[in-house]
């Protein structure tokens with residue numbers, strides 16, 4: 093049997109989302125660690141925006157983590173990663189978007205990008221003052237919202253692990269790879285939640301590989 097291929101290097105929260113979804117569904121895959129820059133014209137045919145991840149399943153190709161996971165949910169319905177109730181389904185998509193569109197530009201681009209990617213790949217010294225400002229000003233409202241939403245629950249939506257948890261917790265790995273952690277005194281629910289989600293075997297195994305690549309954590 094030909095295995096599907098996931099394109100995109102570790103370190104990307106969006107690649108990580110798909111790795112976790114594939115793991116949760118027990119789908120074996122080949123991994124082609126395409127970097128997020130300098131891609132070939134060939135790669136751009138399957139990822140026209142030039143981003144990672146992309147995915148190949150036989151002669152079918154797809155780009156975008158949310159699109160790929162939605163496809164996997166149809167090809168491998170069990171275990172379901174999306175709630176069936178319409179409102180819970182929509183809430184789960186909302187939290188996925190909160191991760192992709194809300195947390196990623198801050199925890200990913202402004203913190204991990206500044207402290208890890210810039211110095212390592214672009215010979216750009218880290219601007220610690222910019223990171224401090226981001227952590228003091230932009231991070232707290234993002235974490236306050238999650239602290240309130242989690243409020244003693246194990247998972248964000250539907251009392252079980254869903255795409256909401258994949259989308260949100262994936263972004264916290266970059267925060268940790270940049271040497272940061274959630275202040276458990278200020279955000280106790282969020283800190284425990286991130287530990288809980290990262291403790292799942294699917295998250296654990298990708299995080300171990302990423303720590304080996306980037307250090308930190």
Ligand SMILES: N[C@@H](CCC(=O)N[C@@H](CS)C(=O)NCC(=O)O)C(=O)O
Pocket residue numbers: 103104105106128129141142143144145155156157158192
């Ligand atoms: N919405 C996309 C976002 C993917 C994304 O932004 N990937 C980054 C790496 S973390 C990338 O490829 N950046 C390169 C670029 O924007 O050209 C998804 O969910 O897959």
